[in-house]
Amino acid sequence: MATKPRTTTIGLAGLGNLGLPMAHALLDDGWPLTVFDPAPDKARSCVDAGAKSAESVEELASADVLVLVVPDDAAVESILLGERGYFATSTDGAVIVHSTILPASAQSLAATAREHGTRFIDAPVSGGSARARKGDLTVFVGAEREDFDAVEDVVRAVGSEVLLAGAPGTGAATKLANQMMMFSALAGAHEALDVAGKYGVAPETVLKAVATSTGASWVATNWGFFDDTAAAYSAGGTAVKDRPWSKDLFEFLTAARTAETSAPFAALLSQLLPDYVESHARDAAAGEEHDHDGKDNDD
Template sequence: MKQLDRSAGIGFVGLGNLGLPMVSALVRAGWPVTAYDIRPNAVSAAVAKGASGAASLRDLAGCRVLALAVPDDAAVSALVRTPDLLASLADDPLVVVHSTVLPATAKALGQELADSPRTAFVDAPVSGGFERAERGDLTVMAGANAEALRLAQPYFDTIAGDVVHVGAPGAGSAVKLANQLMMFAALAGAHEALDLAQAYDVDAATVLKVAGTSTGDSWVARSWGFFDQVAAAYDAADVPVAYRPWSKDLWDIVAAARTAGVSLPVAGLLAQTMAETVERHAARSS
């Protein structure tokens, strides 16, 4: 397959908390981006950043890269399995799934597209938050064969500060869910720790200052307030709580564990409690 360069058109579908700043980074680097979302105001926001706006999936015709940052497995599967969409892409197309999906979904889609020699596929969930997405400094967990990864490298060089090839399609999604479980376990512990300290009249800022140079240090503690900002952004975009990472991703982790026959009691507890904790704290902070 011919290597990508920055003349290749990118069709970017899903302009949410990470998708929109990723589009901004791509446009700023000189890629021609056609952006689509079911919400017209999200498309308008992408156009304001320099992308071309798509009124429908038909407007993505001729793009070489199809990048997906849509909410869930059903949306990803429907798009990848839309024959007219894939057939309308330019020669040697690349399909990149940034959405957090079940490993089984990414693996199945990779196997299906492997039967189409003209299409490369990368299971490429990302992590880092909207500020790093805007800077083009995300971490990409890439599940792909060597040829697809080679083809995608110029694109990844624009959106990511770190690209880790973790295995075949499905492996990227598995690593993303593992990362999310570590993060939310730390977040749950931090909330309980601060509640304990505050019960003894010690404010959160003091505890976080101490943790920053102690064994309790974590990205969650150093980035306290991050999830309040994300929740506010989701509120502004009318994203249901069920589709927010502290709800959806944790249930995906439980589902993936069940499929693999792995016992994850901490994940099971967090799936029941984390959404309420995050939403309640965000509401108090607004």
Template sequence: MNQQIAFLGLGVMGGYMAANLAQGGYSVKAWNRTPNRPGVEVAASGGATIVSSIREAVETADIIFSCVGDVPDVEEVILGAGGVAEFAKPGALVIDTSTIGPNAARKIGSTLNKHNLRFLDAPISGGDIGAKNGTLTIMVGGEPTDFEESKSVLEVLGKTIRLCGSIGSGQAVKLSNQVLCALHMVGLCEAMQLAQQQGIDPNLIVEVCSTGAAGSWALANLGPKIIESDFRPGFMIKHILKDLRLVQESLKESGEELPGVEMSDRLFKMVQELDNGMGGEQGTQAMIRAYHL
């Protein structure tokens, strides 16, 4: 494990991912735009070396991970002044695990290629639980040789790792994944509402329905949080709204509409507006609050 790794972005998921790589035996230099965040401490406790600049993180790295927010954030970290493209050594492999959509991924990959840098788009699914336990699903787009080179490192982070095609393909699969996540949450909230209206203990919905055809990750992991009114984020509403925006933007080219996406988008936005506009900081399970307005 002589590969040097840089990890940029130590949020709810990135902190655990950096920690897992360090605990897996890799030398990890980690950076976050905002110091003193919980994820920074998680990464440091796991053995990652926290540095104060992108340059310090990436200039000796063989593999550079990024895990940040929206398209502008990724472009700033990777392509902006003082970013990865400026300071990474030639031939380094950049792996972005953010959700940014196929078009942005292809643009970043093309630009990095001009800097003699390689790129994989590798969006992730599994929330903070998957990040902590190293059981993420990782959907990868890029060259097969780059994928094979990175596979042993990705296996530290995830359980299901799949090359989906060329650059942008990982993002395309991830957007489909986010449609499923959004609509699972609608179904989960409405099942809980129906149980309440019928005087049924909602725990029965989790315990019984999880074993049948209606079973899902959302029901098993987020159902109990809805019951307990635990809205702490594993994946924030503001982030699923960003992903649904990317889905809707991708549909504009074809003129197609997805009614379920539009409905879940509306429900999440209702919660986002709560708490003086801070509702988006809560986990996606807080969608249930839209049913209690």
């Protein structure tokens, strides 16, 4: 199997915050695309750009490559497994899972895929919706080399930085490591700005100060990114528990438990960070800064 734009067909399930711009990036690159989302209206812009719209996820089984950008392990498994799942109904196909799932889930799904003669590529992404639209994401790949080689052109249509970390499961593990590092910095930034604010230092002053200091981070450089992301998730109807600062931290803890190792900092973050992000996003939308105890800063 060798994928080629304009001849290899792609079915993409999941037109959310990342899936929709990724679909447009694939269309820009010339891939024949059929899309599916439980909310059919989300497919409209893709159809206008030349894609076909499927009425059910089962209709994607005829695609040469199935791309999944759905919320979680359960959604991925519901599409791939069972008598009507992709593994059972496709022939000589390939699955690229851009969803953030557990490493153990990726390993199990890859084993099942091999039993059905299907290629499985564990390929979670990082970068946000704007980079997704430009095909500029970072992609963490866990796959057998020959399987990755077979679909590399599809992966590179959405990602400018593509890392083959190892066998299936390593892509998921690398993505979760990235999330843990990022969210640690995000929680620290929230607390730092709160304390500095109590002494009359404006957030923009602190952010400017750390930009050329040892406190610099992607989070500080891109302050406001998560406000915009939370607003996009709210507009799309994504529940808070399914947003990365909730779901991905929970999955990191689950992965640590499966590996029989401790992750006490992640446990603390999972309790604190969702409220930090959601509270700040709400107040950013209202044009005001917010204290994490539920009171305005000027109270």
